[in-house]
Amino acid sequence: MFDLPADVKESAWLIEEASLIWTEVTLDVVAQMDDLSLTALRHLLAAHRHGPLNLSALALHLGMSPSATGRMVDRLVGQELLQRSPATHSRREVRIEVTPRGHEILEQLRTVRRQCIGEALGRLPPEDRRALTRLLQQLTAAAEPPPA
Incomplete structure (x- = not known):
């Protein structure tokens, strides 16, 4: 890693290692879902998190x-996971958003992930769970790009 202090490098390694476990849980769940590739999941997640949005904005979020x-x-x-509709501000622009069926698929994925995470958290003392939750919220906020 670049010019990071040794303790930051060590923390990054440990967090990355832990994130791989949750990535594997996600991949296992996705593998059980028919007709949903990782690329499709990325599109669905981006449309859910950032949408509704137009095609150019979605492509930009995905780096595609x-x-x-x-x-x-x-x-x-x-597959009835996304829908297109005319944008309210422009007749030429198309708005892309997640359908109710798409939301169901994402909720199934999240339910399994939350169950696995909950089981792991249940093995931690309550004060450690609270500290971990607080610190993850801070790490997530630090990872967000600064406002433009």
């Missing part, structure tokens, strides 16, 4: 080309 993003959106519209 608009054409590749558009093809995946077409697929997810066909």
Whole structure:
């Protein structure tokens, strides 16, 4: 890692290691869902977190080309996980958002993840759970890009 102090490097390694466990839980759940690839999940999550939004904005959030993003959106519209509708401010712009079925899929994923996380948290003393929760909130806030 770049020019980080040794204690920060060690903490980053430990947090990254822990995050791999939760990533594996997510991948296991996604593997059980028919017709939902990781790329499709990324699109669904981005549309949920940042939407409703247009195709260019979705592509930007994903770091993908608009054409590749558009093809995946077409697929997810066909699976009734995303929907397109005219934007209220422009007739030429199309708004992309998660459908009720898409929200159900995301909730299934989150339910399994929360169950696994809850089971692990249940093995920690209450004061450690509270401290971990507080610190994760701070780490999440620190990871957000600064406002433009």
